[in-house]
Amino acid sequence: MRCYPTVILFHRMAGFQDIFSGTKRGYWQLRGGISNLNRYAITVSMLFDLKPKEKIKDFFNYKEELGAFVGCLTNKSTRMVVIRGLRRTGKSSLLKVGLNKCGVKFVMVDARELSSPSRRSFESKLLAKLKAVKWLPAALLEKIESVDVGVRVSLRTDEGIWELLKALNPVIAVDEVQMLKGTGVEAFFAAVYDNTDCKIVLTGSEVGVLDAFVGKDNPKAALFGRGFVEIKMHPLEAERSREFLMAGFKEAGKSLPEDAIRKAVAELDGIVGWLAIFGNSALGSEPANALADSVTKGTLLAHSELQSFLGARRSAEKRYLTLLRLLAGGPMRWSVLKREMQAVLNERIADSQFSNYLKSLVAYGFVAVVGNIYEMPDPLLRRALRGGISN
Numbered sequence: 481m482r483c484y485p486t487v488i489l490f491h492r493m494a495g496f497q498d499i500f501s502g503t504k505r506g507y508w509q510l511r512g513g514i515s516n517l518n519r520y521a522i523t524v525s526m527l528f529d530l531k532p533k534e535k536i537k538d539f540f541n542y543k544e545e546l547g548a549f550v551g552c553l554t555n556k557s558t559r560m561v562v563i564r565g566l567r568r569t570g571k572s573s574l575l576k577v578g579l580n581k582c583g584v585k586f587v588m589v590d591a592r593e594l595s596s597p598s599r600r601s602f603e604s605k606l607l608a609k610l611k612a613v614k615w616l617p618a619a620l621l622e623k624i625e626s627v628d629v630g631v632r633v634s635l636r637t638d639e640g641i642w643e644l645l646k647a648l649n650p651v652i653a654v655d656e657v658q659m660l661k662g663t664g665v666e667a668f669f670a671a672v673y674d675n676t677d678c679k680i681v682l683t684g685s686e687v688g689v690l691d692a693f694v695g696k697d698n699p700k701a702a703l704f705g706r707g708f709v710e711i712k713m714h715p716l717e718a719e720r721s722r723e724f725l726m727a728g729f730k731e732a733g734k735s736l737p738e739d740a741i742r743k744a745v746a747e748l749d750g751i752v753g754w755l756a757i758f759g760n761s762a763l764g765s766e767p768a769n770a771l772a773d774s775v776t777k778g779t780l781l782a783h784s785e786l787q788s789f790l791g792a793r794r795s796a797e798k799r800y801l802t803l804l805r806l807l808a809g810g811p812m813r814w815s816v817l818k819r820e821m822q823a824v825l826n827e828r829i830a831d832s833q834f835s836n837y838l839k840s841l842v843a844y845g846f847v848a849v850v851g852n853i854y855e856m857p858d859p860l861l862r863r864a865l866r867g868g869i870s871n
Contacts, residue, residue, distance in 0.1 A: 527728035528759035532572035539577045540724050549578040552709050563683040565713030568753025571683045572655050586651035591659040599664035645676045653681040658689035666702040673706045688843020715750030728759045740767035749859035754778050782861040808865035811855035
């Protein structure tokens with residue numbers, strides 16, 4: 481059972497790449513290439529746009545989460561917001577739509593854009609974003625001569641980045657911030673929190689890594705003790721998934737048989753990113769072909785993300801894969817899962833070691849846990865591990 485929205489307040493000192501062709505107004509597929517453009521009626525749907533949404537009219541069925549986020553942005557007492565959720569559940573869209581709806585001054589950095597995951601790279605990108613904003617006062621812009629290495633801006637009056645942030649007080653938003661864990665960016669945000677009036681908004685899909693970044697339950701972490709509001713994004717329930725697809729096809733002036741909608745909903749299990757890929761594809765092809773194509777692309781992407789995780793854990797790769805393949809067959813209790821894993825591998829595994837494997841998979845978002853039940857939430861990763869993709 482899925483319940484949403486979830487908004488949690490932590491008090492101070494509490495412990496695509498784009499797959500299809502497209503334009504600014506939407507995406508389409510055409511058989512025969514661009515030369516046949518005029519022979520086809522181009523149908524578009526912003527709901528099926530594969531990029532994160534930026535306008536509220538294109539943001540489907542997350543009104544309560546959006547309301548909570550907007551409330552945080554307008555509430556002066558809220559200094560930091562953490563948006564978390566599974567991959568492809570709309571975190572980046574919530575971030576962009578909320579910031580645009582409020583009309584607040586903000587700078588946004590996507591951690592995936594950085595040349596390297598480091599504090600120096602992050603600060604350079606942040607300063608470049610600050611220099612590019614339309615609302616930067618001309619008097620300040622004229623003073624900026626260059627971006628120095630690391631933390632300072634070269635100003636004729638010897639002002640630094642902190643003076644710049646204090647003067648502007650923007651919302652600083654970072655998408656996929658878990659990529660910056662352990663780089664010193666945590667300490668930068670602790671200083672921003674303590675010494676400016678800037679709000680901080682962070683998003684991430686790797687739950688445990690995100691917790692480590694914000695210092696949850698870790699007194700030694702740089703951000704420990706700074707209060708924040710947490711907003712969780714969830715997969716859509718079956719009826720909401722159906723409504724999403726129906727709304728997207730209606731927007732594009734196209735209808736699909738109810739059976740095709742039902743099959744897509746069952747296969748894609750509420751992950752709005754996968755549903756959008758299917759809807760996008762179905763605008764230009766038969767529903768069955770669109771679903772097969774979407775599942776294939778999604779399975780490849782999910783598998784690629786898993787391979788990146790396993791690449792740093794080659795010595796234990798076999799154990800991780802065994803665990804994941806067992807969970808691809810259905811949810812399991814800790815004790816049953818450990819027993820099954822030992823039986824498959826024909827070896828004994830210490831409880832502490834087994835728990836560490838599970839903690840890593842949960843931390844990186846490949847496995848979810850409710851109580852003592854572990855499951856794999858991504859339907860296309862389940863498919864990949866059940867044999868859709870070979871290693």
